Amino acid sequence: MVDGEGAHGKLLVRTLLDAPNAVVLPLVDCAWRPTILFWLGHLQLPKPMEITKVALVGMGTVGTGVARLLLDHGDRTGRHAGRVLWLEQVVVQDVDKPRDIDLPQGVLSNDLRRITEDPYIEVVALLIGGLEPARTIMLQLLESGKDVVTANKALLAEHGPELFDRARELGRSIAFEAAVCGGIPIIANISQCFSANQITSIRGILNGTSNFIVSQMEEQDADYHEALRQAQKLGYAEADPTMDVDGSDAAQKLAILAHLAYGSRTHWSEIPRVGIDHLEKADLLYARDLGYRIKLVAVAQLTAGGLEMHVDPTLVKKGRPLAEVRANYNAVSVVGDAVGPIFYHGQGAGQMPTASAVVADMIDMAVGRMEITFRTLELWSQRESRFQVLDHDRVLSRFYLRFTVEDRPSVLAQIAGILGRHEVSIASVLQREPEHEGDVVVPLVIMTHQAPEGATRRAMEEIARLDSVRPGCVRMRVIN
């Protein structure tokens, strides 16, 4: 029986696949790769199992989830990777902060050198948010010879080229499955499983906070601020939710996916984006009446004119998979020219889904798969982008337009005339009688046929200047 102590003891016992009378024999077979031979007394064959020493930087929600998987379920990595991931160090800013996990003695510290100066630690999961000190720590980890797994999409979206170039120079790897869509393994799927394809379209609901808020607004008849408070109460939104609700978070993820699928080098901040923070309940109701739901959709697709990219609240036809994504779920629809359309749906964030992605990357690092992937993909290298970005004004879409107009006969003719002059063709019009007698303004909803972004924007600007049109025109993309 293993005479382990605390969580590590548990790890060992577990690793023996519950062998009741196993004996542990610690050995070191070379300087860099200590091996523990587990002699499974009750099985016919002795089963030698190597360990890979790993470490964590940061012990927030995701870090705690990763530590739980490593400590409580070491048997899984043994079974799926033929080796044990041994949690050697956890470095945090404040060691005295109360945590809801028992770490083995001696594992926790606030000294990064306990990782960088330990040559036996091979893989480190960097699980702190923000750009600094995350960037500096990642460089220190790479320079001390560690492979790094991260869930920090902002860091990659901002400093990807610098960090990946440095990793390549040093012969190290970076993995980041957890950075996009949490539990949905979209990074591995796009970069490995569809290697034989040219991806032609990616459309995704990449921000769970926004999707939760929009779903609440639609299903609970809440307004934006009520729904946001609910999201914060349930832990689906940060205290400062700006990056989530203004489309920036989705744009950062889209920039990463577009880099994988198209070699795009577009910085996330250059991706045209609109958030859900100005979404009005009225539009959710009109959309519903028209047979659509509004979702924050991130799009990166190839067109004849180039690569089209944007993040927008979008009307999606009911019954289409993206329209039916509820609560804080994420979903991605990928089209490859050989494989056709593939749709993914799952938890895009949260402690254990994200930890699942981090540990899968750590296993890929430990067994050597990630090194191959990292080397062959040459991500964020100096290689040129293969597709030109389509001028956003030339992006073709159907549009939903809503105006608040004076209730008199010539107004629709004026608006239709302006749209016509800009060659924006009307597919359908929804104008109701005034709700209350004496109302002088009424809502006017127009669905267009496919038209260029620029033409509809210019038409809207012209319409907004009409005396009979009140401020607050709404324009949203429509996908079937």
Next chain:
Amino acid sequence: MVDGEGAHGKLLVRTLLDAPNAVVLPLVDCAWRPTILFWLGHLQLPKPMEITKVALVGMGTVGTGVARLLLDHGDRTGRHAGRVLWLEQVVVQDVDKPRDIDLPQGVLSNDLRRITEDPYIEVVALLIGGLEPARTIMLQLLESGKDVVTANKALLAEHGPELFDRARELGRSIAFEAAVCGGIPIIANISQCFSANQITSIRGILNGTSNFIVSQMEEQDADYHEALRQAQKLGYAEADPTMDVDGSDAAQKLAILAHLAYGSRTHWSEIPRVGIDHLEKADLLYARDLGYRIKLVAVAQLTAGGLEMHVDPTLVKKGRPLAEVRANYNAVSVVGDAVGPIFYHGQGAGQMPTASAVVADMIDMAVGRMEITFRTLELWSQRESRFQVLDHDRVLSRFYLRFTVEDRPSVLAQIAGILGRHEVSIASVLQREPEHEGDVVVPLVIMTHQAPEGATRRAMEEIARLDSVRPGCVRMRVIN
């Protein structure tokens, strides 16, 4: 400029990423791995690119798709794998058969030795169906030192242990992404992306032919035989569709997934299965009225009592992702204890989706990732199964029951009495008035609460013996 000839010339030019003034310099840097250095004159750095020689056995629908991807889109593998897959040999039974692809001269033959005796060929895709000669050829390929990619699920389901053991003995690898769900990369996802999880549930629509037939029956109001003829006309069903429509094909795929997720060693033929070949239109209509659709669902999930596995026509609540899978699509819902529920939807068969999966495996072989995966997973090894299979009689489900009964008052009481004695609790009853005056029998539909498989089966047998009940009782599983 490359002075290539035919398809291979195209391959080379493409591989240069369309470099206009590139020069090709063929070299051999060691006996086993010929290298071609592509000096990209217009880029700053010379870009050496290795090639991996590959071959195909079989040139049917999928083989032709694979050859197209290799010959016409060599640039993709160059970009995604850092190397070119060079199609060196294609071995078929009949070289004179007309084919809708132009192969480079000298590639096609009917002599397997042109592959087995060529030490430069590293990876072979075995793309013929059936058990023999596929099994013998796979053994010959492994013994001649080739790694083998296959789409032949029957071969794996039947001879997996023998083939995988032999591959391990010889230090070779077998890959089979295309064998289950065609374009959906479910094998890689379960065996790599969810390594940190214990999978707790797999539910899938794994047979596109059956799903097409059932969708046609539901949407076009066709009966089974009309829908089958339509499927055959569109090429979605074989001339002999038995294995597809009787649930065997889905059971073979389920056995493979259950092996990956649970280490199950259950042979596919031991999985309880019912096909769609006796499905009646009436039940589709009743299901619709109750808010369900009928789908052929394959299930492998962990319960307190053990591993539950079966393939059945099943009522799935409308709006749930599995219920909305139409036409010949496949879908899989996987639950991992860390990652939560993940849903996949895509083309489960067809030339290019299947070819996409085959080439992705060939790339994984060529770069060395597959060797690691194969070695660490120890598939179909002598390792024991970790979960006991749950006795099928103890499987708990809700059930849909339909009887044709005489239209008199005591019948429902009798039936309810028998169900009660077997402790099968009724959730709802649907009994309509006779459609035509003078009808002496009426349909009676009962939805049960959760009850054991065995108890409902025994209750049904007892009910079927009642004088007031006509032959042809129907029992189907229900999932919400």
